[in-house]
Amino acid sequence: xxxxxxxxxxxxxxxxxxxxxxxxxxxxxxxxxxxxxxxxxxxxxxxxxxxxxxxxxxxxxxxxxxxxxxxxxxxxxxxxxxxxxxxxxxxxxxxxxxxxxxxxxxxxxxxxxxxxxxxxxxxxxxxxxxxxxxxxxxxxxxxxxxxxxxxxxxxxxxxxxxxxxxxxxxxxxxxxxxxxxxxxxxxxxxxxxxxxxxxxxxxxxxxxxxxxxxxxxxxxxxxxxxxxxxxxxxxxxxxxxxxxxxxxxxxxxxxxxxxxxxxxxxxxxxxxxxxxxxxxxxxxxxxxxxxxxxxxx
Amino acid sequence: xxxxxxxxxxxxxxxxxxxxxxxxxxxxxxxxxxxxxxxxxxxxxxxxxxxxxxxxxxxxxxxxxxxxxxxxxxxxxxxxxxxxxxxxxxxxxxxxxxxxxxxxxxxxxxxxxxxxxxxxxxxxxxxxxxxxxxxxxxxxxxxxxxxxxxxxxxxxxxxxxxxxxxxxxxxxxxxxxxxxxxxxxxxxxxxxxxxxxxxxxxxxxxxxxxxxxxxxxxxxxxxxxxxxxxxxxxxxxxxxxxxxxxxxxxxxxxxxxxxxxxxxxxxxxxxxxxxxxxxxxxxxxxxxxxxxxxxxx
Numbered sequence: 001x002x003x004x005x006x007x008x009x010x011x012x013x014x015x016x017x018x019x020x021x022x023x024x025x026x027x028x029x030x031x032x033x034x035x036x037x038x039x040x041x042x043x044x045x046x047x048x049x050x051x052x053x054x055x056x057x058x059x060x061x062x063x064x065x066x067x068x069x070x071x072x073x074x075x076x077x078x079x080x081x082x083x084x085x086x087x088x089x090x091x092x093x094x095x096x097x098x099x100x101x102x103x104x105x106x107x108x109x110x111x112x113x114x115x116x117x118x119x120x121x122x123x124x125x126x127x128x129x130x131x132x133x134x135x136x137x138x139x140x141x142x143x144x145x146x147x148x149x150x151x152x153x154x155x156x157x158x159x160x161x162x163x164x165x166x167x168x169x170x171x172x173x174x175x176x177x178x179x180x181x182x183x184x185x186x187x188x189x190x191x192x193x194x195x196x197x198x199x200x201x202x203x204x205x206x207x208x209x210x211x212x213x214x215x216x217x218x219x220x221x222x223x224x225x226x227x228x229x230x231x232x233x234x235x236x237x238x239x240x241x242x243x244x245x246x247x248x249x250x251x252x253x254x255x256x257x258x259x260x261x262x263x264x265x266x267x268x269x270x271x272x273x274x275x276x277x278x279x280x281x282x283x284x285x286x287x288x289x290x291x292x293x294x295x296x297x
Numbered sequence: 298x299x300x301x302x303x304x305x306x307x308x309x310x311x312x313x314x315x316x317x318x319x320x321x322x323x324x325x326x327x328x329x330x331x332x333x334x335x336x337x338x339x340x341x342x343x344x345x346x347x348x349x350x351x352x353x354x355x356x357x358x359x360x361x362x363x364x365x366x367x368x369x370x371x372x373x374x375x376x377x378x379x380x381x382x383x384x385x386x387x388x389x390x391x392x393x394x395x396x397x398x399x400x401x402x403x404x405x406x407x408x409x410x411x412x413x414x415x416x417x418x419x420x421x422x423x424x425x426x427x428x429x430x431x432x433x434x435x436x437x438x439x440x441x442x443x444x445x446x447x448x449x450x451x452x453x454x455x456x457x458x459x460x461x462x463x464x465x466x467x468x469x470x471x472x473x474x475x476x477x478x479x480x481x482x483x484x485x486x487x488x489x490x491x492x493x494x495x496x497x498x499x500x501x502x503x504x505x506x507x508x509x510x511x512x513x514x515x516x517x518x519x520x521x522x523x524x525x526x527x528x529x530x531x532x533x534x535x536x537x538x539x540x541x542x543x544x545x546x547x548x549x550x551x552x553x554x555x556x557x558x559x560x561x562x563x564x565x566x567x568x569x570x571x572x573x574x575x576x577x578x579x580x581x582x583x584x585x586x587x588x589x590x591x592x593x594x
Contacts, residue, residue, distance in 0.1 A: 096513075121513050141510060176505070183499050185513030188492060192514075194554055195488055196573040198547045202480050208473070211576060213438060214585045216393075216418050216482030217489075220517060223586065226577035229570035236558045236566065247555045250495045251548055257491055258544045261533045269533065273526035276493040279508060280523035288511045289520065 001063035001157065002027045005084075007077055009033040009042055009051075011123060012094050013068030014132030019165040021047040022134050028060065032077075041129045055080045064161065066118075067093035071101050071234040075108060082110040090154050092118045096181060096231070097238040098145050098174035114154045117145040119177065120167060121185075127228040138166035139287075146171040182242035186235055187250060190243070192224035193232075298360035298454065299324045302381075304374055306330040306339055306348075308420060309391050310365030311429030316462040318344040319431050325357065329374075338426045352377045361458065363415075364390035368398050368531040372405060379407040387451050389415045393478060393528070394535040395442050395471035411451045414442040416474065417464060418482075424525040435463035436584075443468040479539035483532055484547060487540070489521035490529075 004026045006013050013031070020026055029049035033039050042051055052058065061084055067074055074093065085091065091113055095101055098117050105115055122140040124131065142162040146155060159169045172180070199218055203210045214222065236243060260269045284291050301323045303310050310328070317323055326346035330336050339348055349355065358381055364371055371390065382388065388410055392398055395414050402412055419437040421428065439459040443452060456466045469477070496515055500507045511519065533540060557566045581588050 121510055123513075140512065179503065180505055180507055180510060181513060183496050184507050184510045184515045187495070188514030188518055190554060191488060191492055191518075191551075193570060193573050194547065194551050195485060196576050197569060198484070198543070198550050199480050200572065200576055201550065202543070202546060206476065208477055210477055210481050211579050211585070212583055213418055213477060213481045214580050214583075215437065216420075216478060217485030217521065218481045219580055219586045220521060221485055221488075222573070222577045222580050224514065224517060225573040229567055229574070232570055233563070233566050237561050240558045240561070243558055244555060246495070246499070247551060249499060250491065251551060253495050253498065254488075254491050254544060254548060257487060258541060261537045261540055264534050264537070266530070269530050270526055272494060273490060273529055275497065276490050276519070276522040277526070279493050279497055280519045282508050283511050283516055283519050286509055286511075288508070289516045 001025075001090075001161070003030070003060055003062045003064070004028070005030045005032060005058075005062045005065045007032045007065065007067045007081070008069030008073070009038055009129050010068065011127050011129070011131050012120065012136070013066075014038075014042065014045075014129035015134065015136035016066065016068065016094075016165065017042070017047060017049060018045070018132055018134035019137065021049065023164060025161070025164055026064075030058070030060075030062070038129050045129075055084070058084050061086050062089055064158075065089060065091045067091075067095070070228075070230045071095040071097065071238060072230070074101060074105060078105060078108050082108075085110050085113050087112050087114075090114045090116060090158055092116050092158060094118055094120055095238075096185065096235045098177045100238040102145070102147075102174045114151050116150060116155055116158050117174065118158065118162065119143040119145075119181075120162070125223055125227045127231070135166065137162070140167055142167035142169050143177055144169055144171050145174050145177060147173055178239050178242050182239055182246045186239055186243060187246040189224060189227060189232060190236065190247070191250070192221040195221045196225040298322075298387075298458070300327070300357055300359045300361070301325070302327045302329060302355075302359045302362045304329045304362065304364045304378075305366030305370070306335055306426050307365065308424050308426070308428050309417065309433070310363075311335075311339065311342075311426035312431065312433035313363060313365065313391075313462065314339075314344060314346060315342070315429055315431035316434065318346065320461060322458070322461055323361075327355070327357075327359070329355075335426050342426075352381070355381050358383050359386055361455075362386060362388045364388075364392070367525075367527045368392045368394065368535060369527070371398060371402060375402060375405050379405075382407050382410050384409050384411075387411050387413060387455055389413050389455060391415055391417055392535075393482065393532045395474045397535040399442070399444075399471045411448050413447060413452055413455050414471065415455065415459065416440040416442075416478075417459070422520055422524045424528070432463065434459070437464055439464035439466050440469050440474055441466055442471050442474060444470055475536050475539050479536055479543045483536055483540060484543040486521060486524060486529060487533065487544070488547070489518040492518045493522040 009031045031051045034053055120137050120142040122136050162169050283289050306328050328346055328348045417434050417439040419433050459466050580586050
């Protein structure tokens with residue numbers, strides 16, 4: 001692949017930019033970015049790439065186009081990008097939900113164009129190109145969406161692309177993907193937002209200064225709940241069917257915990273509190289976290 | 298104060314031991330510890346202290362007795378300790394709830410003994426003396442419980458003790474304390490446990506390997522949910538009245554989030570997701586966390 005177009009250059013887009021530049025994976029790198037602030041950050045990086053703010057300035061066709069904008073912007077961009085797509089182009093994205101966007105994109109993307117969604121499992125609560133990092137994908141999972149009629153040749157090309165910038169690639173269909181991440185990522189984020197909201201409501205009701213004492217637990221949730229609101233709105237809306245199921249299961253379990261606490265059911269609660277430790281052990285074995293204790297920062 | 302007795306020498310107890318040893322705050326330091334494993338860790342520290350495993354071996358009376366055992370063990374220890382308490386002794390603890398334990402302790406502690414509870418806001422998901430640290434209290438809040446009829450002279454002595462090992466001291470009554478920490482600490486921990494339980498239930502139902510992908514959010518909760526189960530059972534049971542109120546408010550808010558997601562209420566959800574960022578800002582201003590982005594460990 002010679003030519004790449006990165007559409008939207010925030011945390012993820014700029015990390016891809018940094019990685020492909022450093023590894024010289026493409027002859028031509030073009031970045032489409034509208035935000036003046038982001039463009040100014042990108043220019044300071046002095047990487048060998050062409051930064052454009054409008055599709056009028058597109059110089060050539062592309063082997064790989066990768067969407068790194070919020071998912072709610074895909075439709076707009078695709079409508080404008082269709083004329084630069086050839087039947088050799090692979091179009092992908094890095095969005096966190098797949099079923100809904102797959103349907104939306106298929107409707108408007110030029111016929112016979114290869115659309116294979118990607119989802120690199122990495123990131124942070126911060127956003128914007130200044131936090132980008134060439135090693136962001138290193139040893140992290142990247143899910144590629146493999147539907148029944150996928151073009152296997154291009155799927156393999158896309159897999160190699162992610163592997164070259166450090167990802168461990170795994171295949172799923174979009175339905176599986178959205179179910180799995182509704183639990184491992186989308187629900188945890190919603191819960192963090194909801195916990196911080198609950199603390200704020202409580203503070204208003206009681207007129208206590210709570211936040212001062214957030215080191216005991218609230219602190220960690222507040223970090224997660226500081227993530228980008230546009231990105232997370234899009235995720236919650238796109239994955240609303242699975243989110244509803246996940247929320248319902250969460251509430252059912254929480255009510256059972258409440259009951260155990262109120263009735264001081266010793267056996268039941270100890271069992272619940274002990275079982276979660278086993279999950280932690282598994283997470284560390286699977287290298288999804290390290291075993292270093294956290295005493296706050 | 299010349300003589301201190303530390304009852305229970307896990308993470309917190311051994312951190313107090315390390316701090317008072319290093320700063321030479323007492324002439325005699327006695328540690329009451331029953332676990333053979335803990336005693337063997339403590340002996341390796343080679344600190345100037347007497348480690349006893351039974352109250353029969355108590356050598357003298359004490360100016361300060363500090364309970365660092367799980368709260369459910371207080372009653373047992375107090376019954377045995379009453380004969381070593383004089384009317385000059387200050388008895389305190391480091392437990393995370395105060396209203397219930399205040400009532401329990403008052404009933405059985407020798408009359409006219411000064412009981413002033415403490416709660417240092419520090420710790421980790423790990424437990425045991427090997428993780429102790431002399432700087433654990435440095436620049437961290439320590440709540441002292443100031444009820445109406447508190448002995449002000451001894452309250453001031455206890456305040457100075459905590460300040461000497463680095464704490465910033467603040468006074469509350471036990472009712473206020475339990476309300477505040479039900480939201481900033483106890484609810485977040487329960488929510489973390491509940492989230493991990495929900496993920497486990499889901500994994501069983503769907504037979505998917507979820508944990509493998511926990512880097513997207515679940516990971517952070519699993520760390521919190523790896524905390525000591527005896528300690529947290531005691532906290533949840535002791536503070537069950539406030540926990541119930543906190544859980545109810547949390548569920549009410551979560552249902553409202555679910556409704557916004559299902560009906561794609563854009564304005565409402567953006568407002569909710571944006572407001573939580575302000576809390577994060579406040580937490581950083583109040584030095585309860587640092588502003589460094591987290592990309593996983």
